[in-house]
Amino acid sequence: QVQLVESGGGLVQAGGSLRLSCAASGSGFSINAMGWYRQAPGKQRELVATITRSGITNIASSVTGRFTISRDNAKNTVYLQMNSLKPEDAAVYYCSATTWSAITSWGQGTQVTVSS
Numbered sequence: 001q002v003q004l005v006e007s008g009g010g011l012v013q014a015g016g017s018l019r020l021s022c023a024a025s026g027s028g029f030s031i032n033a034m035g036w037y038r039q040a041p042g043k044q045r046e047l048v049a050t051i052t053r054s055g056i057t058n059i060a061s062s063v064t065g066r067f068t069i070s071r072d073n074a075k076n077t078v079y080l081q082m083n084s085l086k087p088e089d090a091a092v093y094y095c096s097a098t099t100w101s102a103i104t105s106w107g108q109g110t111q112v113t114v115s116s
Contacts, residue, residue: 002026002105004095009110016114017083022095022107024076030099034071034078038091038112045094051078063089082112090114 008020024031035050035058049059049069057069068081078095095107 002031002097002099004097004105004107006093006095006107006110009093009112011113011115012085014085014087014114014116016085017081018085018112020080020082020093020095020110020112022078024078024097024105027099030101031076031097032100033096033098035096035098036069036078036080036093037096038089038093039109040088040091043091048093049080050096085112085114087114087116 003025004022006020006022008018012018033050033052036048037045038048039045047060048063049067051057051069051071053073066084071078090113092109092111094109096104098104
């Protein structure tokens, strides 16, 4: 069982930056991929970025060049550095962790609000 705790959301002006963190506890050694998804009101949850234990990343085209995902395996923590934020980036951001046996756990979500 993996537990995820996110932090770092908040209110920022357009063009600003935020850094999200997500710490995994429990069976952290069993985690392969970690990532971030987001869900805006009235929309489906969508992929933002993922990173494997070996550092292979997958980043949505809508945030490429503005968002960076990184990971500290020793701390079982994943980060999302968000720069040049746009109003359309506003959403609840969810951390995910997928084990080697393909079981995915989710965090409780952290709100990101971008004012124009």
